[in-house]
Amino acid sequence: MERTIIRTEHLERVYISGAVKTYALRDISIEIEQGEFVAIMGKSGSGKSTLLHQLGLLDKPTRGSITIDGSDVINISEKERTIFRLNELGYVFQSYNLIPELTAMENVYITAMARNVKREEYEKMAEDILTAVGLEERMHHYPSELSGGQQQRVSIARALINKPKILFADEPTANLDSASSEDVINLFRRFNEEIGQTIVMVTHEKDEGEKADRIIWVKDGLLDMDRQAGI
Numbered sequence: 684m685e686r687t688i689i690r691t692e693h694l695e696r697v698y699i700s701g702a703v704k705t706y707a708l709r710d711i712s713i714e715i716e717q718g719e720f721v722a723i724m725g726k727s728g729s730g731k732s733t734l735l736h737q738l739g740l741l742d743k744p745t746r747g748s749i750t751i752d753g754s755d756v757i758n759i760s761e762k763e764r765t766i767f768r769l770n771e772l773g774y775v776f777q778s779y780n781l782i783p784e785l786t787a788m789e790n791v792y793i794t795a796m797a798r799n800v801k802r803e804e805y806e807k808m809a810e811d812i813l814t815a816v817g818l819e820e821r822m823h824h825y826p827s828e829l830s831g832g833q834q835q836r837v838s839i840a841r842a843l844i845n846k847p848k849i850l851f852a853d854e855p856t857a858n859l860d861s862a863s864s865e866d867v868i869n870l871f872r873r874f875n876e877e878i879g880q881t882i883v884m885v886t887h888e889k890d891e892g893e894k895a896d897r898i899i900w901v902k903d904g905l906l907d908m909d910r911q912a913g914i
């Protein structure tokens with residue numbers, strides 16, 4: 684049976700700088716089911732990243748509600764939000780944000796260490812997930828010894844090691860060549876199909892959006908109903 688994992692109601696995010704108000708999100712009400720692979724698409728400046736940041740608890744809306752797996756994640760303390768992010772959510776960004784002094788494996792298990800998992804356990808988990816992203820031969824390499832596509836796969840492994848309820852990806856292929864981009868999207872597709880990983884991804888690329896189960900089109904901070912209806 685389908686189960687809603689993310690629900691937003693009347694989400695608004697206004698940025699205020701001096702006398703200028705920017706309505707990045709005006710009124711967004713959406714539902715995402717557990718196990719769905721959803722792409723958020725729309726023109727530059729339409730509000731895609733802002734929406735992803737609200738859903739991923741990286742920012743707070745100025746109005747509206749968000750529930751994740753039935754929990755209100757807005758009216759809780761910053762400390763509770765931090766714990767929720769660490770335990771329940773994973774992130775992949777356009778830049779890989781790997782720590783240069785750490786190997787691929789260390790970069791991956793650092794998030795498991797933060798959760799007080801035992802050493803033998805987190806090393807095994809890192810090995811398994813790096814193997815799953817095709818980097819079994821590169822575990823002890825440093826980021827500078829890896830290609831962009833390989834570094835992004837390390838960051839995906841890092842995001843997945845804690846088995847997050849939801850994986851958020853903000854233009855994960857923006858810095859990659861077309862072959863590496865395809866690898867990343869195929870990996871998402873595979874994790875989605877094989878382990879039912881819920882994925883919410885912002886992308887500019889139509890062919891990437893088409894590999895998701897569904898596209899949420901955004902325009903001027905609202906859902907783009909015409910695109911949604913395929914008009």
Ligand SMILES: Nc1ncnc2c1ncn2[C@@H]1O[C@H](COP(=O)(O)OP(=O)(O)OP(=O)(O)O)[C@@H](O)[C@H]1O
Nearest residue numbers: 698705706707725726727728729730731732733734
């Ligand atoms: N921190 C901020 N302060 C002020 N305005 C902002 C801020 N962040 C985003 N905006 C504005 O909010 C609107 C939506 O921005 P957002 O980054 O969400 O769009 P986007 O669809 O992700 O764009 P892109 O595809 O270019 O990354 C834009 O008009 C942007 O200029």
